[in-house]
Amino acid sequence: MPDAEGHPAVDEIELVSVLAALADPLRLEVVQKLLVEADGAERHCTSFGLPVSKSTRSHHFKVLREAGLIKQVDRGNSRMAQLRRSDIDSRFPGLLDAVATAPA
Amino acid sequence: MPDAEGHPAVDEIELVSVLAALADPLRLEVVQKLLVEADGAERHCTSFGLPVSKSTRSHHFKVLREAGLIKQVDRGNSRMAQLRRSDIDSRFPGLLDAVATAPA
DNA sequence: CCAGAGGTTCGATACAATACGAACCATGCA
DNA sequence: TGCATGGTTCGTATTGTATCGAACCTCTGG
Numbered sequence: 001m002p003d004a005e006g007h008p009a010v011d012e013i014e015l016v017s018v019l020a021a022l023a024d025p026l027r028l029e030v031v032q033k034l035l036v037e038a039d040g041a042e043r044h045c046t047s048f049g050l051p052v053s054k055s056t057r058s059h060h061f062k063v064l065r066e067a068g069l070i071k072q073v074d075r076g077n078s079r080m081a082q083l084r085r086s087d088i089d090s091r092f093p094g095l096l097d098a099v100a101t102a103p104a
Numbered sequence: 105m106p107d108a109e110g111h112p113a114v115d116e117i118e119l120v121s122v123l124a125a126l127a128d129p130l131r132l133e134v135v136q137k138l139l140v141e142a143d144g145a146e147r148h149c150t151s152f153g154l155p156v157s158k159s160t161r162s163h164h165f166k167v168l169r170e171a172g173l174i175k176q177v178d179r180g181n182s183r184m185a186q187l188r189r190s191d192i193d194s195r196f197p198g199l200l201d202a203v204a205t206a207p208a
Numbered sequence: 209c210c211a212g213a214g215g216t217t218c219g220a221t222a223c224a225a226t227a228c229g230a231a232c233c234a235t236g237c238a
Numbered sequence: 239t240g241c242a243t244g245g246t247t248c249g250t251a252t253t254g255t256a257t258c259g260a261a262c263c264t265c266t267g268g
Contacts, residue, residue: 015206016129023124024256046214056257058216063255077265078214092206098199102119128226150244160227162246167225181235182244209268216263225254232247238240 006066010087013068018092021067022099026050027060031069034083035100042073042080110170114191117172122196125171126203130154131164135173138187139204146177146184 002008022028030048037043050057061081064070071082088096106112126132134152141147154161165185168174175186192200 015203016127016132019123019132020127023120023127025120026256028120028123044214052256053258054215055217055259058214059256062216092202094198094205095202098196098202099119101198102196148244156226157228158245159229159247162244163226166246178235181237211266211268213266214264216261218259218261220259221257223254223256225252227252228250230248232245234245235243237242 002066005072006062007071008066008068010068010091013087013091015092017067018069018088018095021063021069024060024063026052027064028099030060030064030081031083031096031099032102034070034081035096037083039085040082042075042082045072045079045081106170109176110166111175112170112172114172114195117191117195119196121171122173122192122199125167125173128164128167130156131168132203134164134168134185135187135200135203136206138174138185139200141187143189144186146179146186149176149183149185 002012022031030050033048034041034043045057045061050060052060061070061072064081065072068084069088071084073080073082083096085096106116126135134154137152138145138147149161149165154164156164165174165176168185169176172188173192175188177184177186187200189200
């Protein structure tokens with residue numbers, strides 16, 4: 001059962017949902033940018049420079065969150081995105097590595 | 105440039121297209137079934153038991169083919185599906201392994 | 209206290225994806 | 239030659255997704 005903010009538990013993360021979340025160019029870009037950061041790094045949702053309105057951006061982060069790819073943490077005014085690296089690694093070993101090393 | 109049957113060359117295979125092709129439950133099922141076969145194994149398109157009409161089945165195999173995941177070979181009357189294991193492996197190392205070992 | 213910044217939600221719209229049946233094109237076999 | 243089998247293509251209905259703007263909430267900083 002997902003928590004109050006919509007984050008699924010590790011054993012609830014579905015492969016199809018993860019793949020569907022990654023199957024959008026903007027969301028893939030976000031995940032790939034998070035992959036080159038240090039493990040556990042946080043980034044502002046606005047810092048990715050997505051060329052969409054803020055409601056659309058909110059939608060994409062919701063998809064990533066509900067798929068289990070990212071964790072969103074409230075930091076007072078703003079909200080930080082953090083890749084759930086170890087969670088995905090433990091459930092789908094090698095998947096994020098493959099996404100990280102994929103040709104641009 | 106894809107060949108006459110719509111198969112992209114190895115360096116034309118796009119990560120987003122592969123992920124989008126895998127993001128459908130039926131297509132993921134097909135790929136996972138091919139992954140447990142011996143490398144280079146062929147299977148009838150009808151042998152997967154997909155619960156859809158033949159026109160829909162044809163559509164899904166077209167998506168897999170155009171994404172570069174499978175190769176379709178004419179065998180006289182019927183058509184065989186073959187996973188492009190080494191092609192995907194060389195372009196996105198570890199991706200198919202992750203899909204193969206993912207929990208059901 | 210109030211204005212602005214960051215996010216979410218809602219409703220609407222436009223587009224893409226899935227699905228089907230019917231028509232059609234091959235191949236293989238009687 | 240005729241016909242069944244396996245696939246593709248086409249048109250279409252249905253559903254889902256991406257997108258936006260407007261309204262609203264919450265926190266921060268004057």
